Amino acid sequence: MSNSNSEISLSTEDNHAIKNEYKTWYKHDGGKDGLTSMERLQQFMLMNCGENLNMYLGGDKEGRTFKSSKVTILNKCNQYFQEQGVYRTTAQIKSRLNNLLTKQYGEAYRVWKNSIKNNSNDEGSTSEKEGLESELNQICPAFFQMEKVMGNRKTGSPAVCDTTKPMEWIHDEDGEQSNGDDDNTDEESAENSHSSNNEEYDSQNDNMSVLCSPPPKSSSSRKRRRVDVEYKELGEEVTRQLNESYVSLEAKIERLYREKLEVLKDDLHIKREREFIHRKFENMMKAVAELAKVQNWSDEKVQEQTDDVYNKTYSS
Structure with missing residues (x-):
């Protein structure tokens, strides 16, 4: 019985650690630009009409595709953080970006489309629109800016790269390790x-x-x-x-x-x-x-x- 209680206690502590690490991305991290880590990540990906995000996904919402290196985009984003005096590992940036694209944006987009469908004959009051926008931003920060670049694209695992790409094997600060299908081959x-x-x-x-x-x-x-x-x-x-x-x-x-x-x-x-x-x-x-x-x-x-x-x- 004591072993079972200790296992439950350890599991609870691990969950708290993961949640606390997640929350730090939405707090000011001491960077020179005064942004949170999530705001800085989105700023980098959405600058120049979403050029970096489109390069990362290998195409734009119009269906045009082009060759790009996901490793290069992640490394540039890491360098962008360091220029503001903030250190995040490439694996942490990749994990947060994947979560933003595959979970947060997809859920916010579904809520937005359902709202449009339910209110097709009623434009709604200003307060209702503001309430909806607030709800969407709670799910996915800067949702409408993301929507201009993403559109209705569905992203499975955008950062799953070719195994021939030379990306370092990195551990997150919170103990997470890159997934098995990640780019984990270096010299x-x-x-x-x-x-x-x-x-x-x-x-x-x-x-x-x-x-x-x-x-x-x-x-x-x-x-x-x-x-x-x-x-x-x-x-x-x-x-x-x-x-x-x-x-x-x-x-x-x-x-x-x-x-x-x-x-x-x-x-x-x-x-x-x-x-x-x-x-x-x-x-x-x-x-x-x-x-x-x-x-x-x-x-x-x-x-x-x-x-x-x-x-x-x-x-x-």
Whole structure:
């Protein structure tokens, strides 16, 4: 009985921990932008008319599809959080995004459509509309902004990626681990896979040598020849299958390596682009300072020119 009570107590504590971790996404997390983690996640996904969200889903609500890397979008979102001084693991961001798309948005969309159907002949009062909007936002934050991008699309598991994608195996802070169908292959796992397959290859070769060993001498030479042929064919078939498996493994490792390189190239490009913009802003501010000295600008004039340079540099 005591063991049963302790198990119930542990289960309750785990549930509280999960709920508390979930709630932190709806509280201010100390970021420079003053947003909650959920607001920041939606801001990143919905910016530029939902460009990042459409890239993550591999298409838009009009049915147009295009190639995209979910790993790249998740890594960019992680970097977006870090720029605001907030650290979230890629697995946490992925988990919250999946929940938002597959559960929260779908439920809010169903409630919204049912409300429209039930009030088809009655537009409803302003207070009723405000009440409905509040209810929808309780289920899915910023529902109508999400609806402009999502439409009536149904998302199953949008972040289930190709197993050849090089995504790190990450644990959530609350102890959750990426799902088995997640992208969990990196260079280390590829090497381990290669090693284990080589061991399997050696083991199967040992087994094959046993299979291919000739049977004991029989009184019937005809029967012995037939058995020899069967063992030879079996050995050739096993060898062929092993060779095919080895070639397939080498090709998979090659794809993993190339995908990893693409991710690193994207990150390096973003970093260099930001450094260039920052240097450009510094040079333009030096020019403003020189003009202010020569033309004896007022503080208001200097501030106006500073704001103008900032907007032109970082808004372009």
